[in-house]
Amino acid sequence: MPLIGALVVKEFQTWLRGRLTFAAFTLLVILVALLVFLLGLLILAPDANAAPALFSTTSTTSSNILVANRAIFLFGAVGLCIILASAIVAPSVAASAFAAERQRGTLDLLLLQGPGPVRIVLGKVLAALIFSLLLLAVGAPFFAPAWSFGGVQPDQVIALITILCTATLFFCALGVFFGSIMSGSLQAALFAQGVALFVLFGTLGLELAFLILAGNDILKPLLWLNPFLALLSGGGSATDAFARGAPAAYRSVLSLPAQNWAPGVLLPAWVIGSLCWTILAVLLVLASAVAIEPMHPLKVRRR
Amino acid sequence: MTTTAPPDRPLADERPAVQLSPGEPAVLVDHIARRFGNRPVLQDVSFSVPPGVAFGVAGANGSGKTVLLRLLATLDRPTTGRIAIHGYDSIRRARAVRDRIGYVGEEPMLYDGITAEQYLQFVGRARGLGKEVRQIAVDTLLTVVGLNDRSWREISVFSPGERRRLAMAGALVHEPDVLLLDDPLRGLDGFARLEQIEVLRELHHLGSTMVVAGTRPEDLLEVCDSIAILRGGRLVWTGGQADALALAMPQQSDAARIRVEVLDGLEAGMTLLGQRRDLRELEVDEDGRTIWFLFTGDQEALAGLLPQLIRAGCTVAHFGVEKRSPAAALARLFHE
Numbered sequence: 001m002p003l004i005g006a007l008v009v010k011e012f013q014t015w016l017r018g019r020l021t022f023a024a025f026t027l028l029v030i031l032v033a034l035l036v037f038l039l040g041l042l043i044l045a046p047d048a049n050a051a052p053a054l055f056s057t058t059s060t061t062s063s064n065i066l067v068a069n070r071a072i073f074l075f076g077a078v079g080l081c082i083i084l085a086s087a088i089v090a091p092s093v094a095a096s097a098f099a100a101e102r103q104r105g106t107l108d109l110l111l112l113q114g115p116g117p118v119r120i121v122l123g124k125v126l127a128a129l130i131f132s133l134l135l136l137a138v139g140a141p142f143f144a145p146a147w148s149f150g151g152v153q154p155d156q157v158i159a160l161i162t163i164l165c166t167a168t169l170f171f172c173a174l175g176v177f178f179g180s181i182m183s184g185s186l187q188a189a190l191f192a193q194g195v196a197l198f199v200l201f202g203t204l205g206l207e208l209a210f211l212i213l214a215g216n217d218i219l220k221p222l223l224w225l226n227p228f229l230a231l232l233s234g235g236g237s238a239t240d241a242f243a244r245g246a247p248a249a250y251r252s253v254l255s256l257p258a259q260n261w262a263p264g265v266l267l268p269a270w271v272i273g274s275l276c277w278t279i280l281a282v283l284l285v286l287a288s289a290v291a292i293e294p295m296h297p298l299k300v301r302r303r
Numbered sequence: 304m305t306t307t308a309p310p311d312r313p314l315a316d317e318r319p320a321v322q323l324s325p326g327e328p329a330v331l332v333d334h335i336a337r338r339f340g341n342r343p344v345l346q347d348v349s350f351s352v353p354p355g356v357a358f359g360v361a362g363a364n365g366s367g368k369t370v371l372l373r374l375l376a377t378l379d380r381p382t383t384g385r386i387a388i389h390g391y392d393s394i395r396r397a398r399a400v401r402d403r404i405g406y407v408g409e410e411p412m413l414y415d416g417i418t419a420e421q422y423l424q425f426v427g428r429a430r431g432l433g434k435e436v437r438q439i440a441v442d443t444l445l446t447v448v449g450l451n452d453r454s455w456r457e458i459s460v461f462s463p464g465e466r467r468r469l470a471m472a473g474a475l476v477h478e479p480d481v482l483l484l485d486d487p488l489r490g491l492d493g494f495a496r497l498e499q500i501e502v503l504r505e506l507h508h509l510g511s512t513m514v515v516a517g518t519r520p521e522d523l524l525e526v527c528d529s530i531a532i533l534r535g536g537r538l539v540w541t542g543g544q545a546d547a548l549a550l551a552m553p554q555q556s557d558a559a560r561i562r563v564e565v566l567d568g569l570e571a572g573m574t575l576l577g578q579r580r581d582l583r584e585l586e587v588d589e590d591g592r593t594i595w596f597l598f599t600g601d602q603e604a605l606a607g608l609l610p611q612l613i614r615a616g617c618t619v620a621h622f623g624v625e626k627r628s629p630a631a632a633l634a635r636l637f638h639e
Contacts, residue, residue, distance in 0.1 A: 005428065006425050006428035006429040007429070009425070009428070010414065010417065010421075010425045104412070104413075104414070104415075105408060105410055105412045106412045106413070106414060108376075108378050108406070108408060108412055109412040109426075109473070110429070111377075111378065111401070112376065112377075112378070112401050112404070112406055113401075113426070113429040113430055115429075115431075116398065294377070294378055294379055294380055295377055295380060295393070295394050295397040299380070
């Protein structure tokens with residue numbers, strides 16, 4: 001895989017020289033810190049009654065849940081913030097890096113190196129993934145308060161890391177895909193971010209809208225793609241806490257039960273979600289490879 | 304301390320040696336056409352380049368040179384026709400073709416955020432060269448293109464000439480059999496132009512098969528063995544240095560090419576000359592004061608022509624028999 005390694009090294013050499021990277025890095029630290037601070041204020045408020053529970057329409061029913069599960073709520077809240085940051089950062093990093101290759105004409109240079117378009121796309125996705133995860137690592141210290149309260153289980157940490165890695169992989173693949181079919185960096189980044197944010201908020205919004213307005217559950221499968229819900233459906237005390245915090249009418253929507261995919265094998269939502277994002281990322285990589293290869297057999301009939 | 308570990312991949316060990324059957328061209332372009340929508344950009348273009356030959360493609364801007372070179376480099380697909388590089392079809396065996404060509408586009412394909420050394424290291428790594436071989440290739444190429452003292456400078460501070468030379472070094476990292484250079488002298492003047500021509504000549508002497516596109520025939524004549532003229536997407540002329548020289552000669556053996564430089568009274572002069580039956584191919588240069596024509600009359604008639612022009616109101620700065628240069632003759636084909 002010489003081209004992939006060379007691409008990853010080259011991307012880092014380019015990114016780490018630009019002032020923009022450090023500006024984005026600083027901005028991200030400030031943004032995540034602010035979000036965590038605000039959520040911390042709500043969750044760690046001395047008078048828990050003053051803090052509205054997540055997803056609750058009343059402030060009185062959830063106070064005990066909130067107080068009893070401060071660590072879980074804080075852990076989940078920081079996790080959600082970082083996933084949100086990933087949905088914003090990863091697609092734009094990947095899309096702009098790829099579209100910039102087009103604008104500079106260096107995509108031709110990469111194509112001429114020989115190993116094929118799939119490796120070019122894969123190299124770009126991996127470089128963007130590593131870079132995005134390094135950027136998102138700035139959120140790690142914000143988990144310290146949650147950890148210090150106790151109650152966060154190792155499997156929840158594993159679930160969060162898996163979700164973050166696979167969802168970021170999917171977001172990077174989205175960015176590279178839009179970068180490969182659009183010529184402008186900004187345009188590609190905005191489209192990729194739009195789709196990523198739709199996966200976070202749009203899927204949930206559509207399902208709730210259909211459920212409330214039409215009374216049917218037809219869009220429920222879309223929720224398996226939602227990283228927020230995958231995290232909240234992590235199982236154990238976290239899931240219980242979040243489910244109890246939500247209004248009763250929405251609990252069935254917000255909780256994605258583990259699925260029995262094979263005898264004796266229960267797959268929780270975060271595993272299913274992670275598999276889905278990885279498969280989608282692979283499909284996007286293949287589609288991008290077709291898009292950038294002028295000699296691909298699929299393009300013969302179009303001309 | 305030096306390491307004696309063998310390199311990951313020697314420069315040319317994985318690629319089978321070029322074994323062309325006798326007479327087989329290194330580059331074969333067979334009746335290709337390229338359309339963008341309904342607009343034909345290339346029409347029925349055919350030529351072949353034998354191994355070791357430098358082939359120039361000259362034409363005005365928009366004549367289709369860049370599209371032709373992109374087709375040869377497998378960066379675009381012909382609408383009809385076939386291209387083969389060393390016998391490999393450019394569509395079905397694109398990867399094999401890419402392994403054998405070095406392409407430098409109209410605009411050098413470079414990453415501004417890294418240094419020249421890092422750029423060549425990246426290209427070498429992407430090509431799968433081992434660490435030792437890569438370092439040797441990078442050092443050698445930086446010396447060949449005269450950038451060894453600027454290897455740790457960021458590419459963004461390079462001059463246009465240095466950028467072109469670095470891009471050329473990048474195209475040579477894997478020792479390609481065929482070099483495709485799109486307007487390698489574009490934007491260069493003075494010393495940078497001469498330096499670049501020297502580099503191209505050196506590459507040619509080393510035995511590279513080259514296809515070089517350009518807008519100035521005089522540059523291509525400096526480097527190439529044979530030249531084709533592309534006009535409106537069609538090849539209108541193909542020939543060698545001798546053919547270009549013959550093209551510059553008057554078509555009739557008894558005709559003389561005359562150059563008249565007129566400082567004032569151009570219209571009056573053109574009217575006078577236009578009425579004569581003993582001259583042909585009357586034309587004015589782009590400078591608006593140099594008149595060219597073929598004079599078929601005798602010496603006496605030619606001697607009387609200058610006073611006639613002066614009497615007609617022309618201020619003549621030069622009047623004499625001149626040879627047209629082969630480059631100028633080729634350049635005329637761009638528009639005729």
